[in-house]
Amino acid sequence: MPSVRDRLEESLTRLAERDTNERGFVKLYSEMARREADAADRRRREGASLGPLDGRIVSIKDLFDVAGEPTLAGSIIRRTADPATADALIVERLRAAGVVIIGKTIMTEFAFTAVGLNPHYPIAANAVDPERVAGGSSTGAGISVAEGTSEISIGSDTGGSVRIPAALNGVVGFKPTAKRVPLQGAFPLSPSLDSIGPLALSVADCAIADAIMTGEAVPVPEAIFLNGLRIGVPRGQLLAEMEKPIADAFEQCLQACAKAGANIIDCSIDDLIDALADATSIGSIAGIEASRVHAEWLHDETLDVDQRVQRPLLRRLGVSESDYVKLMQKRQVLVREMDRRIADFGIFALPTTPIAAPTIASVNGDEAVYKQVETLLLRNTQIANQFDLTAISLPMPGLTLPGGLMLVAQHGADRRLLAMARSVEQLLS
Known part of the structure:
Protein backbone atom coordinates (compact mmCIF):
# COMPACT_ATOMS: atom_id res chain seq x y z
CA MET A 1 0.00 0.00 0.00
CA PRO A 2 1.52 3.39 -0.96
CA SER A 3 2.65 5.57 1.91
CA VAL A 4 0.74 8.74 2.75
CA ARG A 5 3.79 10.76 1.70
CA ASP A 6 3.89 9.02 -1.69
CA ARG A 7 0.20 9.71 -2.29
CA LEU A 8 0.65 13.32 -1.27
CA GLU A 9 3.68 13.79 -3.54
CA GLU A 10 1.69 12.40 -6.47
CA SER A 11 -0.99 15.05 -5.90
CA LEU A 12 1.55 17.85 -5.42
CA THR A 13 3.37 16.85 -8.60
CA ARG A 14 0.15 16.97 -10.62
CA LEU A 15 -0.64 20.38 -9.21
CA ALA A 16 2.87 21.69 -9.86
CA GLU A 17 2.61 20.68 -13.52
CA ARG A 18 -0.25 23.13 -14.02
CA ASP A 19 0.99 25.77 -11.59
CA THR A 20 0.54 28.64 -14.03
CA ASN A 21 -3.07 27.66 -14.77
CA GLU A 22 -4.35 26.23 -11.51
CA ARG A 23 -8.09 25.57 -11.65
CA GLY A 24 -8.97 23.87 -8.40
CA PHE A 25 -6.88 25.35 -5.61
CA VAL A 26 -6.20 28.90 -4.43
CA LYS A 27 -3.58 27.89 -1.85
CA LEU A 28 -1.43 24.85 -1.20
CA TYR A 29 0.07 23.89 2.17
CA SER A 30 2.84 21.77 0.63
CA GLU A 31 5.39 21.78 3.45
CA MET A 32 2.84 21.50 6.24
CA ALA A 33 1.14 18.66 4.35
CA ARG A 34 4.46 16.84 3.98
CA ARG A 35 5.02 17.05 7.73
CA GLU A 36 1.48 15.79 8.37
CA ALA A 37 1.96 12.95 5.87
CA ASP A 38 5.25 11.89 7.47
CA ALA A 39 3.60 11.91 10.90
CA ALA A 40 0.74 9.76 9.59
CA ASP A 41 3.20 7.27 8.08
CA ARG A 42 5.08 7.15 11.36
CA ARG A 43 1.88 6.41 13.28
CA ARG A 44 1.03 3.65 10.81
CA ARG A 45 4.42 2.00 11.35
CA GLU A 46 4.00 2.27 15.12
CA GLY A 47 0.41 0.98 15.11
CA ALA A 48 -0.85 4.21 16.66
CA SER A 49 -3.55 5.23 14.20
CA LEU A 50 -5.76 8.18 15.09
CA GLY A 51 -8.74 6.64 13.33
CA PRO A 52 -10.24 6.06 9.88
CA LEU A 53 -9.23 9.48 8.51
CA ASP A 54 -5.63 9.25 9.64
CA GLY A 55 -3.42 9.94 6.62
CA ARG A 56 -6.27 10.81 4.24
CA ILE A 57 -5.54 13.74 1.89
CA VAL A 58 -8.16 16.43 2.41
CA SER A 59 -8.78 19.84 0.85
CA ILE A 60 -10.90 22.58 2.40
CA LYS A 61 -12.97 25.33 0.82
CA ASP A 62 -11.54 28.84 0.85
CA LEU A 63 -13.99 30.01 3.51
CA PHE A 64 -12.61 28.03 6.46
CA ASP A 65 -10.28 29.80 8.86
CA VAL A 66 -6.68 28.64 9.01
CA ALA A 67 -4.73 30.31 11.80
CA GLY A 68 -2.33 33.04 10.70
CA GLU A 69 -3.91 33.95 7.35
CA PRO A 70 -6.91 35.99 6.20
CA THR A 71 -9.93 33.97 5.12
CA LEU A 72 -10.70 35.14 1.58
CA ALA A 73 -14.02 33.38 0.93
CA GLY A 74 -13.25 33.67 -2.77
CA SER A 75 -12.89 37.47 -2.70
CA ILE A 76 -9.81 39.58 -3.34
CA ILE A 77 -11.21 42.42 -1.22
CA ARG A 78 -10.45 40.27 1.85
CA ARG A 79 -6.74 40.00 1.16
CA THR A 80 -6.15 42.77 3.70
CA ALA A 81 -8.50 41.28 6.30
CA ASP A 82 -7.10 40.41 9.71
CA PRO A 83 -5.58 36.92 9.81
CA ALA A 84 -7.57 34.23 11.57
CA THR A 85 -6.43 33.70 15.14
CA ALA A 86 -7.36 29.99 15.14
CA ASP A 87 -8.36 27.20 12.80
CA ALA A 88 -12.06 26.74 12.11
CA LEU A 89 -13.49 24.15 14.50
CA ILE A 90 -13.98 21.60 11.72
CA VAL A 91 -10.37 22.13 10.58
CA GLU A 92 -9.20 21.61 14.15
CA ARG A 93 -11.18 18.37 14.39
CA LEU A 94 -9.90 17.11 11.05
CA ARG A 95 -6.29 17.79 12.06
CA ALA A 96 -6.87 15.95 15.36
CA ALA A 97 -8.11 12.99 13.31
CA GLY A 98 -4.79 12.88 11.43
CA VAL A 99 -5.83 14.21 8.03
CA VAL A 100 -3.32 15.76 5.66
CA ILE A 101 -4.69 19.13 4.56
CA ILE A 102 -3.24 19.74 1.12
CA GLY A 103 -4.77 23.15 0.43
CA LYS A 104 -7.73 25.46 0.02
CA THR A 105 -10.00 25.03 -2.98
CA ILE A 106 -11.39 27.71 -5.27
CA MET A 107 -14.96 28.89 -4.76
CA THR A 108 -17.33 31.44 -6.20
CA GLU A 109 -17.08 34.85 -4.53
CA PHE A 110 -18.58 34.78 -1.03
CA ALA A 111 -20.22 31.44 -1.98
CA PHE A 112 -23.17 33.28 -3.51
CA THR A 113 -23.39 31.81 -7.02
CA ALA A 114 -23.79 28.24 -8.26
CA VAL A 115 -22.40 28.02 -11.82
CA GLY A 116 -18.76 28.03 -10.70
CA LEU A 117 -17.34 31.22 -12.23
CA ASN A 118 -15.21 33.60 -10.16
CA PRO A 119 -13.88 36.61 -12.13
CA HIS A 120 -10.84 36.92 -9.87
CA TYR A 121 -9.37 33.53 -10.81
CA PRO A 122 -8.83 31.45 -13.95
CA ILE A 123 -12.03 29.63 -14.90
CA ALA A 124 -12.23 26.40 -12.95
CA ALA A 125 -13.03 23.73 -15.54
CA ASN A 126 -15.01 20.56 -14.98
CA ALA A 127 -12.86 17.54 -14.08
CA VAL A 128 -14.55 15.35 -16.70
CA ASP A 129 -14.75 17.85 -19.58
CA PRO A 130 -12.56 20.99 -19.36
CA GLU A 131 -14.86 22.81 -21.79
CA ARG A 132 -17.63 22.75 -19.19
CA VAL A 133 -18.32 24.43 -15.86
CA ALA A 134 -17.63 22.68 -12.58
CA GLY A 135 -20.53 24.11 -10.58
CA GLY A 136 -20.39 26.03 -7.33
CA SER A 137 -20.01 27.42 -4.94
CA SER A 138 -17.68 24.63 -3.72
CA THR A 139 -16.16 24.58 -7.19
CA GLY A 140 -12.64 23.35 -6.51
CA ALA A 141 -13.91 20.79 -4.02
CA GLY A 142 -15.73 18.89 -6.75
CA ILE A 143 -12.80 19.17 -9.13
CA SER A 144 -10.14 18.03 -6.64
CA VAL A 145 -12.02 14.90 -5.56
CA ALA A 146 -12.99 13.95 -9.13
CA GLU A 147 -9.44 14.34 -10.42
CA GLY A 148 -7.86 12.71 -7.36
CA THR A 149 -5.72 15.56 -6.04
CA SER A 150 -7.61 15.20 -2.76
CA GLU A 151 -9.40 12.13 -1.42
CA ILE A 152 -12.00 14.09 0.51
CA SER A 153 -12.89 17.75 0.22
CA ILE A 154 -14.86 19.88 2.65
CA GLY A 155 -17.32 22.39 1.25
CA SER A 156 -20.31 24.41 2.38
CA ASP A 157 -23.88 24.10 1.15
CA THR A 158 -26.43 26.93 1.43
CA GLY A 159 -28.52 26.16 -1.65
CA GLY A 160 -26.70 23.22 -3.20
CA SER A 161 -23.06 24.29 -3.08
CA VAL A 162 -21.75 20.83 -2.17
CA ARG A 163 -24.22 18.76 -4.20
CA ILE A 164 -24.09 20.77 -7.45
CA PRO A 165 -20.30 20.41 -8.02
CA ALA A 166 -20.53 16.81 -6.79
CA ALA A 167 -23.18 16.02 -9.41
CA LEU A 168 -21.49 17.88 -12.28
CA ASN A 169 -18.09 16.27 -11.58
CA GLY A 170 -19.36 12.77 -10.83
CA VAL A 171 -18.63 12.36 -7.10
CA VAL A 172 -20.60 12.00 -3.86
CA GLY A 173 -21.62 15.16 -2.01
CA PHE A 174 -23.38 15.24 1.38
CA LYS A 175 -25.37 18.13 2.87
CA PRO A 176 -26.06 17.56 6.56
CA THR A 177 -28.90 19.13 8.46
CA ALA A 178 -28.06 22.81 8.97
CA LYS A 179 -26.07 23.59 12.13
CA ARG A 180 -25.39 19.90 12.77
CA VAL A 181 -21.75 20.53 11.84
CA PRO A 182 -20.45 23.55 13.78
CA LEU A 183 -20.02 26.72 11.71
CA GLN A 184 -17.43 28.29 14.01
CA GLY A 185 -14.62 29.69 11.83
CA ALA A 186 -16.52 29.33 8.56
CA PHE A 187 -17.18 32.59 6.68
CA PRO A 188 -20.99 32.91 6.57
CA LEU A 189 -23.30 33.33 3.63
CA SER A 190 -26.71 32.72 5.21
CA PRO A 191 -26.56 31.72 8.90
CA SER A 192 -30.02 30.12 8.75
CA LEU A 193 -29.21 27.91 5.76
CA ASP A 194 -25.43 27.31 5.84
CA SER A 195 -24.23 23.75 6.35
CA ILE A 196 -20.80 22.15 6.07
CA GLY A 197 -20.45 18.89 4.19
CA PRO A 198 -17.92 16.58 2.52
CA LEU A 199 -17.36 15.50 -1.08
CA ALA A 200 -15.69 12.15 -1.73
CA LEU A 201 -15.69 9.13 -4.02
CA SER A 202 -17.86 7.08 -1.65
CA VAL A 203 -20.69 7.47 0.83
CA ALA A 204 -18.51 5.79 3.46
CA ASP A 205 -15.83 8.48 3.19
CA CYS A 206 -18.50 11.18 3.44
CA ALA A 207 -19.92 9.47 6.53
CA ILE A 208 -16.50 9.27 8.20
CA ALA A 209 -15.71 12.92 7.49
CA ASP A 210 -19.17 13.95 8.70
CA ALA A 211 -18.72 12.06 11.97
CA ILE A 212 -15.34 13.66 12.62
CA MET A 213 -16.65 17.17 11.90
CA THR A 214 -19.73 16.75 14.09
CA GLY A 215 -17.62 15.34 16.91
CA GLU A 216 -19.58 12.07 16.92
CA ALA A 217 -17.63 8.93 17.78
CA VAL A 218 -19.77 6.74 15.54
CA PRO A 219 -18.93 4.09 12.96
CA VAL A 220 -19.91 4.29 9.31
CA PRO A 221 -23.63 3.41 9.26
CA GLU A 222 -24.43 -0.03 7.92
CA ALA A 223 -26.33 -0.12 4.63
CA ILE A 224 -30.10 -0.36 5.06
CA PHE A 225 -31.84 -2.94 2.92
CA LEU A 226 -33.96 -1.35 0.23
CA ASN A 227 -36.64 -4.04 0.39
CA GLY A 228 -39.81 -2.31 1.58
CA LEU A 229 -38.26 1.17 1.63
CA THR A 390 -30.61 16.66 4.80
CA ALA A 391 -29.58 15.43 1.33
CA ILE A 392 -26.89 13.58 -0.57
CA SER A 393 -25.94 13.41 -4.25
CA LEU A 394 -24.72 10.12 -5.75
CA PRO A 395 -23.27 9.71 -9.26
CA MET A 396 -25.78 8.16 -11.67
CA PRO A 397 -24.28 5.39 -13.84
CA GLY A 398 -24.35 5.21 -17.62
CA LEU A 399 -23.88 8.90 -18.40
CA THR A 400 -21.29 10.47 -20.69
CA LEU A 401 -21.44 13.73 -18.73
Missing part, protein backbone atom coordinates in the same frame (compact mmCIF):
# COMPACT_ATOMS: atom_id res chain seq x y z
CA ARG A 230 -40.75 3.84 0.54
CA ILE A 231 -39.09 6.26 -1.89
CA GLY A 232 -41.13 9.34 -2.72
CA VAL A 233 -40.68 10.91 -6.14
CA PRO A 234 -41.96 14.52 -6.18
CA ARG A 235 -43.48 14.64 -9.65
CA GLY A 236 -44.09 18.14 -10.91
CA GLN A 237 -41.91 21.20 -11.27
CA LEU A 238 -38.78 19.51 -9.83
CA LEU A 239 -38.79 17.01 -12.69
CA ALA A 240 -39.47 19.56 -15.43
CA GLU A 241 -36.95 20.74 -18.05
CA MET A 242 -34.68 17.73 -17.60
CA GLU A 243 -32.16 16.92 -20.29
CA LYS A 244 -32.97 13.53 -21.77
CA PRO A 245 -29.80 11.73 -20.58
CA ILE A 246 -30.45 12.95 -17.02
CA ALA A 247 -34.14 11.98 -17.19
CA ASP A 248 -33.31 8.51 -18.57
CA ALA A 249 -30.60 7.87 -15.96
CA PHE A 250 -32.92 9.00 -13.16
CA GLU A 251 -35.68 6.63 -14.24
CA GLN A 252 -33.16 3.79 -14.54
CA CYS A 253 -32.03 4.48 -10.95
CA LEU A 254 -35.66 4.33 -9.78
CA GLN A 255 -36.18 1.06 -11.65
CA ALA A 256 -33.06 -0.43 -10.06
CA CYS A 257 -34.34 0.52 -6.60
CA ALA A 258 -37.74 -0.98 -7.41
CA LYS A 259 -36.13 -4.25 -8.53
CA ALA A 260 -34.30 -4.32 -5.18
CA GLY A 261 -37.66 -4.20 -3.41
CA ALA A 262 -38.16 -0.48 -2.79
CA ASN A 263 -41.61 1.00 -3.23
CA ILE A 264 -41.45 3.96 -5.64
CA ILE A 265 -44.36 6.28 -4.88
CA ASP A 266 -45.21 9.43 -6.79
CA CYS A 267 -46.02 12.42 -4.61
CA SER A 268 -46.31 16.19 -4.86
CA ILE A 269 -44.73 19.04 -2.92
CA ASP A 270 -45.38 21.73 -5.51
CA ASP A 271 -47.83 23.52 -3.20
CA LEU A 272 -45.13 23.92 -0.53
CA ILE A 273 -42.56 25.07 -3.09
CA ASP A 274 -45.03 27.61 -4.45
CA ALA A 275 -45.89 28.86 -0.96
CA LEU A 276 -42.22 29.41 -0.13
CA ALA A 277 -41.66 31.09 -3.50
CA ASP A 278 -44.51 33.46 -2.66
CA ALA A 279 -43.02 34.17 0.78
CA THR A 280 -39.59 34.87 -0.73
CA SER A 281 -40.91 37.20 -3.43
CA ILE A 282 -39.30 39.98 -1.38
CA GLY A 283 -35.94 38.20 -1.78
CA SER A 284 -34.38 34.84 -1.05
CA ILE A 285 -33.46 33.98 2.54
CA ALA A 286 -29.84 33.58 1.46
CA GLY A 287 -29.85 36.93 -0.31
CA ILE A 288 -31.42 38.82 2.60
CA GLU A 289 -29.13 37.28 5.22
CA ALA A 290 -26.03 37.70 3.06
CA SER A 291 -26.88 41.36 2.54
CA ARG A 292 -26.61 41.81 6.31
CA VAL A 293 -23.31 39.94 6.44
CA HIS A 294 -21.84 42.22 3.72
CA ALA A 295 -23.68 45.46 4.52
CA GLU A 296 -20.47 47.43 5.25
CA TRP A 297 -19.18 47.40 1.68
CA LEU A 298 -22.20 46.83 -0.56
CA HIS A 299 -22.65 50.54 -1.41
CA ASP A 300 -18.99 50.94 -2.46
CA GLU A 301 -18.99 50.86 -6.28
CA THR A 302 -15.19 51.16 -6.48
CA LEU A 303 -14.53 47.66 -5.12
CA ASP A 304 -13.48 44.85 -7.43
CA VAL A 305 -16.36 42.49 -6.64
CA ASP A 306 -18.33 40.10 -8.83
CA GLN A 307 -21.42 42.06 -9.88
CA ARG A 308 -23.42 38.82 -9.78
CA VAL A 309 -22.84 39.09 -6.03
CA GLN A 310 -22.88 42.82 -5.28
CA ARG A 311 -25.95 43.83 -7.30
CA PRO A 312 -28.45 41.30 -5.90
CA LEU A 313 -27.18 41.69 -2.33
CA LEU A 314 -27.51 45.45 -2.55
CA ARG A 315 -31.15 45.03 -3.59
CA ARG A 316 -31.83 42.69 -0.67
CA LEU A 317 -30.38 45.20 1.77
CA GLY A 318 -33.61 47.14 1.30
CA VAL A 319 -35.77 44.36 2.77
CA SER A 320 -37.04 45.52 6.16
CA GLU A 321 -36.39 43.54 9.33
CA SER A 322 -40.13 43.14 9.93
CA ASP A 323 -40.62 41.64 6.46
CA TYR A 324 -37.65 39.33 7.05
CA VAL A 325 -39.12 38.17 10.37
CA LYS A 326 -42.48 37.47 8.71
CA LEU A 327 -40.70 35.48 6.00
CA MET A 328 -38.87 33.34 8.54
CA GLN A 329 -42.08 32.74 10.50
CA LYS A 330 -43.79 31.58 7.32
CA ARG A 331 -40.80 29.39 6.54
CA GLN A 332 -41.14 27.61 9.89
CA VAL A 333 -44.77 26.74 9.10
CA LEU A 334 -43.74 25.32 5.73
CA VAL A 335 -40.76 23.46 7.23
CA ARG A 336 -43.11 21.66 9.62
CA GLU A 337 -45.46 20.74 6.79
CA MET A 338 -42.60 19.47 4.61
CA ASP A 339 -41.36 17.38 7.52
CA ARG A 340 -44.83 15.85 7.80
CA ARG A 341 -44.90 15.06 4.08
CA ILE A 342 -41.47 13.46 3.93
CA ALA A 343 -42.20 11.44 7.09
CA ASP A 344 -44.51 9.30 4.95
CA PHE A 345 -41.43 8.04 3.09
CA GLY A 346 -37.91 6.88 3.89
CA ILE A 347 -36.53 9.40 1.40
CA PHE A 348 -37.38 11.60 -1.53
CA ALA A 349 -35.49 10.92 -4.78
CA LEU A 350 -34.73 13.58 -7.39
CA PRO A 351 -32.10 14.35 -9.99
CA THR A 352 -29.59 16.57 -8.19
CA THR A 353 -29.63 18.90 -11.19
CA PRO A 354 -31.94 18.59 -14.21
CA ILE A 355 -29.05 19.31 -16.56
CA ALA A 356 -25.45 18.23 -16.99
CA ALA A 357 -22.65 20.78 -16.85
CA PRO A 358 -23.11 23.40 -19.60
CA THR A 359 -20.19 24.67 -21.62
CA ILE A 360 -18.15 27.50 -20.19
CA ALA A 361 -18.56 29.42 -23.45
CA SER A 362 -22.36 29.30 -23.25
CA VAL A 363 -22.58 30.90 -19.80
CA ASN A 364 -19.51 33.11 -19.76
CA GLY A 365 -20.62 35.41 -22.54
CA ASP A 366 -24.39 35.50 -22.22
CA GLU A 367 -25.95 36.80 -19.01
CA ALA A 368 -29.43 35.50 -19.90
CA VAL A 369 -28.11 31.96 -20.42
CA TYR A 370 -26.08 32.24 -17.21
CA LYS A 371 -29.19 33.14 -15.18
CA GLN A 372 -31.21 30.35 -16.77
CA VAL A 373 -28.50 27.79 -16.03
CA GLU A 374 -28.05 28.97 -12.46
CA THR A 375 -31.80 28.77 -11.83
CA LEU A 376 -31.86 25.18 -13.08
CA LEU A 377 -28.77 24.15 -11.13
CA LEU A 378 -30.23 25.47 -7.86
CA ARG A 379 -33.84 24.44 -8.41
CA ASN A 380 -33.80 20.95 -6.90
CA THR A 381 -30.94 21.24 -4.44
CA GLN A 382 -32.18 24.37 -2.65
CA ILE A 383 -35.30 22.53 -1.48
CA ALA A 384 -33.24 20.72 1.19
CA ASN A 385 -31.84 24.01 2.49
CA GLN A 386 -35.06 26.00 2.37
CA PHE A 387 -37.06 23.29 4.15
CA ASP A 388 -34.29 22.34 6.62
CA LEU A 389 -33.70 18.79 5.38
CA PRO A 402 -21.95 13.23 -14.99
CA GLY A 403 -25.31 13.64 -13.31
CA GLY A 404 -26.43 13.15 -9.74
CA LEU A 405 -29.17 11.20 -7.99
CA MET A 406 -30.25 13.19 -4.94
CA LEU A 407 -31.72 11.48 -1.89
CA VAL A 408 -33.43 13.75 0.64
CA ALA A 409 -34.45 12.90 4.21
CA GLN A 410 -36.01 14.54 7.25
CA HIS A 411 -34.30 17.12 9.41
CA GLY A 412 -31.89 15.29 11.72
CA ALA A 413 -32.07 11.96 9.86
CA ASP A 414 -28.50 12.36 8.62
CA ARG A 415 -27.05 9.02 9.69
CA ARG A 416 -30.11 7.12 8.44
CA LEU A 417 -29.84 8.93 5.10
CA LEU A 418 -26.18 7.91 4.85
CA ALA A 419 -27.16 4.30 5.58
CA MET A 420 -29.80 4.35 2.85
CA ALA A 421 -27.37 6.06 0.48
CA ARG A 422 -24.84 3.26 1.02
CA SER A 423 -27.43 0.75 -0.17
CA VAL A 424 -28.34 2.79 -3.22
CA GLU A 425 -24.66 3.36 -3.99
CA GLN A 426 -23.98 -0.40 -3.87
CA LEU A 427 -26.98 -1.03 -6.10
CA LEU A 428 -25.95 1.52 -8.72
CA SER A 429 -22.32 0.43 -8.78
